[in-house]
Amino acid sequence: MATETAEHAGGGFPPFDQIATTGISQVFWLIVTFAVLYIASAYVFLPKIRKAMEDRDGAIKADVAKAAALSAKADESVKQFEAQIAAARANARDTASKAKAEADAKTAAATAAKEAELNARLAAAEARISQTRAAAMANVSAVAEDTAAAIAEKLTGVKPSPAAVKTAVSGAMGG
């Protein structure tokens, strides 16, 4: 550095050279100004800043709590709503099954009644058939007896007794 000698000749090194003459003054004014700054910030400005920040934190916390409460309330409503839906569904299922049972019972009753009627008609028809058949069978044995008596008379010339004919016919017919 070419200017080094010039420096020393000109200004020297003020931070050290002037410490004897201005050191006390510097420290004095440092204390005064720093004290002013400290008092202003510690007792006026920082509490204000801190209060604003705390107020904001409080507001945010309150809002979050409010939101949580509202959310819980909404959840509660959803639960209630779901319960209501479930109840309605159960109710509907109940009504449906009841209606079905009723309809089934009605159908069964109608079927039974129809069946009974049909059975009765069937029984009546069967009775008529068996009656007719018995009558027919009776006629058959009478005809057979007459025929047997006539055949026996023609063959033997003797008219057999009706009782004997009847016994013989019923024996031949497997009676």
Next chain:
Amino acid sequence: MRIATDPMHQFQINKLFDLNIGGLDVSFTTSALWMVIGVLLLILVLALATAKSSTIPSRMQSLGEIWYGFIAGIVKDVNHAPGKPFIPLVFSLFSFIFVANLIGLMPYFFTTTSHIAVTGFMAIFTISLVIVVGLIKKGLGFFKIFVPSGVPVVLLFIVTPIEIISFLSRPISLGMRLFANMLGGHVALKVFAGFVPSLAVALGGIGMLMGGLLVVPLIVGVTALEFLVAFLQAYVFAMLTCVYLNDALGEAH
């Protein structure tokens, strides 16, 4: 010409008016003037920042909150809950140094933190505060910081003097660091700036061109760096104040 290029001239303190209190020469000097300006500037900004407090902050309020939150964050990280009463002090220290450093970067403005008397007193004040707070909080137990636990007794004869020396060297390093950084930065700026007229005188037009094209960008870069240093040194001072306070506040280490 010599005064204009002399890099030390900027650190000259000039007396503005005489003042004598109790036989002590406490004259109002350029240094005092710039301290007053710095503090007034800080108070102005703080007043603007706290003029209207609202839940949704304005720009100035945001600035104040970030500023306060930055310092409160450091104190909280380093000192935890017991450090809370010291937030205003650390805040004031940081702000005072930061504003003094920033003011110093303006041409023709005086850098109060470039004098060892100021930074040294700040450092001595900080260390004295640590000792006083330590003695109040822990009594004579405060001196346990010189006797690290878990060290064999034989080694204590070596370790304790080292701890004492390191403790006593703290105000020196604390004050010297800030002073030297500000002084060095400004000297560097001035020396680099001095290259331009030197080149111009030595080489004429070509020198002026070289100075303009090579040296001025360099000065711009160094100035940017000095802004970083201005912040960093204030931050370091505040941070170290917290760290040292931890000896007085924190659990024994």
